[in-house]
Amino acid sequence: MLAIVCPGQGAQKPGFLSPWLELPGAREALGALSEAGEVDLATHGTVSDADTIRDTAVAQPLLVAAGILAADALATQAADGSAAGGVVPGAFAAASPADLLAGHSVGEVTASALAGVLSAADAMRLVAVRSRAMATAAAAEETSMAAVVGGVREEVLAAIEAAGLTPANINSAAQVVAAGSAAGVAALGENPPARARVIPLQVAGAFHTPYMAGAREELAAFAPQLSPAAPSVPLVTNAGGESITDGARYLELIVQQVASPVDWQACMATFAERGVTGILEVNPAGTLTGLAKRELKGVGLQNLNSPDDLEAARAFVEAHAGAAADDGASDGGSSDGAER
Structure with a gap:
């Protein structure tokens, strides 16, 4: 198929x-x-x-x-x-x-x-x-996105929520893209979930979010x-x-x-x-x-x-x-x- x-x-x-x-x-x-x-x-x-x-x-x-x-x-x-x-x-x-x-x-x-x-x-x-x-x-507010790679899914989603962000892309078992305010994305990068990497993405804004x-x-x-x-x-x-x-x-x-x-x-x-x-x-x-x-x-x-x-x-x-x-x-x- x-x-x-x-x-x-x-x-x-x-x-x-x-x-x-x-x-x-x-x-x-x-x-x-x-x-x-x-x-x-x-x-x-x-x-x-x-x-x-x-x-x-x-x-x-x-x-x-x-x-x-x-x-x-x-x-x-x-x-x-x-x-x-x-x-x-x-x-x-x-x-x-x-x-x-x-x-x-x-x-x-x-x-x-x-x-x-x-x-x-x-x-x-x-x-x-x-x-x-x-x-x-995207131009209306300063927003951004970051890929969160690795970690435990429940802990990753909790960290994204704690930073005031949205899981905009659920790409695979090992990768979720967080999106929202630029400040929230920066905060997530400074305090990433355990055993996970936060990789900022070069995008214009927080797509697939409110x-x-x-x-x-x-x-x-x-x-x-x-x-x-x-x-x-x-x-x-x-x-x-x-x-x-x-x-x-x-x-x-x-x-x-x-x-x-x-x-x-x-x-x-x-x-x-x-x-x-x-x-x-x-x-x-x-x-x-x-x-x-x-x-x-x-x-x-x-x-x-x-x-x-x-x-x-x-x-x-x-x-x-x-x-x-x-x-x-x-x-x-x-x-x-x-x-x-």
């Missing part, structure tokens, strides 16, 4: 779209996504520096477009029979090669397009509103302009790993998500319960397969970071799509594929 996952903010790197734009049809596809998202994705994905693409209003649309572009390239060869391949917009959503789809934070918007819940254009419209609203909310209430309201006002469809395959959400099959439920949860915790550990638990044998992460890949490597032992992992990965990724899809767990979780996967 194949899960395809989409990374969240922070995964972007300068120039990471450059090799993709060499594929036939890629520039045209990216141009359409840029128009819908009202941002110059070609420039930001090829020549903009790290500080520029760290901006929430740039990073989020860039990540959604990158995932859509890579997924459509993955599915194009099967869709058109072309040996050379390329990018056919909508090829992935039409082919539905995954058994499950999921995304971390803004990656859930990418996943909605791949599942056909939203058109690619509507996904870009949604992320444009989301990113600008979150950037505005500090984002204004962004949630703005997104709620925009959501009725969208016409969601039922996903082509179950979409596993950050809301406790809930698997949805209804487009209206997706919109409800994605609106709530900006001011609510992202529970990626619960998503991985759902993968395990469903018998996932392989996880493929779309561009820019590595963060989520890295978490799965530690959390889901024996599951095959594959990153899709550049067109050079397409052949291996297609073989991985063929090996895992529709496969039962007892077929051998490691078939078609490799540690090399997970670590590139």
